[in-house]
Amino acid sequence: MNSSQQEWFVVRSKSRKEDLAVRSLERRGIAAFCPRIIEPIGWTNDWATVPLFPGYLFVEKRGQAARMAETTDPRACEEAAFLPSATTDPRT
Numbered sequence: 136m137n138s139s140q141q142e143w144f145v146v147r148s149k150s151r152k153e154d155l156a157v158r159s160l161e162r163r164g165i166a167a168f169c170p171r172i173i174e175p176i177g178w179t180n181d182w183a184t185v186p187l188f189p190g191y192l193f194v195e196k197r198g199q200a201a202r203m204a205e206t207t208d209p210r211a212c213e214e215a216a217f218l219p220s221a222t223t224d225p226r227t
Contacts, residue, residue, distance in 0.1 A: 141195055141196065141197070142195075142196035142197075143193045143194060143195055143196060144193070144194040144195075144196060145191055145192070145193060145194075146160075146167070146191065146192045146193075146194050147190055147191055148190055148191065148192055149190075150189075150190060153169045153186050153189075153190070153191075153192055154169070156169075156192055157169050157192060160192075160194060165194055165195070166194065166195040166197070167192050167193065167194045167195075168192065168193045168194075168195075169186055169191075169192045169193075170186070170187040170188065170193075171184050171185060171186055171187060172184070172185060172186075172187050173185075
């Protein structure tokens with residue numbers, strides 16, 4: 136893996152708790168990202184910003200695998216899985 140690529144975890148969050156999980160992880164110095172999209176609501180002209188992958192976040196590895204388990208907020212995160220090293224930054 137070259138130095139420009141980063142490794143990421145996929146963290147499964149509890150239903151509708153993605154924002155709480157991201158805030159909890161970032162308070163502990165762990166970079167987290169929840170991609171979002173804009174969707175129409177029903178037949179109105181209203182739009183809502185919703186998670187692209189409901190119930191999932193991306194967490195940058197940076198050697199924090201051991202710390203991840205002890206610092207996640209149990210009210211928001213359920214489990215984490217390691218993505219292969221070929222994974223590129225999900226924010227791009």
